[in-house]
Amino acid sequence: MSQLTIIANIHAKPDQIEKVKAALLKLVPITRAEEGCLTYTLHQNNENPAPFTRTGSRVSCGSSTCRHRIWKSTWQRQKARSLSSPCKR
Template sequence: MAQLTILANIIAKADKVELVKAELLKLIDITRAEEGCIDYVLHQDNENPAHFTFYENWASRELWQVHMG
């Protein structure tokens, strides 16, 4: 089984930045606790606070698919 990396960019609407950030932060501990999750890292752009990037590393595609289900 090959490791899988997921990378996502999210651009929040200007009036929803704090809401989006709060919701993304909620996902960190939940996701990290799942079987097969190696890491889940969220970044917020210093120059554009509406831009969020996160990446996840999973032990396998199959375990990521369980997470997505």
């Protein structure tokens, strides 16, 4: 087993910042309770509140299939119409 760290940048539309923040904050305890989760944090810039950064580390089987499954499930949880653009790697 290996460790996988995912960093996701989420950009909310200006009029949807609080809605996106509320949705992302709901994911914190859910994600931390998932099997294999080592760390999970949500960051918001005080000077520019539109972008959020999610950082999470988890135990991974190390295969590309496993990494893809983890990334896909993580992204599906955060889809919302209030995002201004998808995450970019």
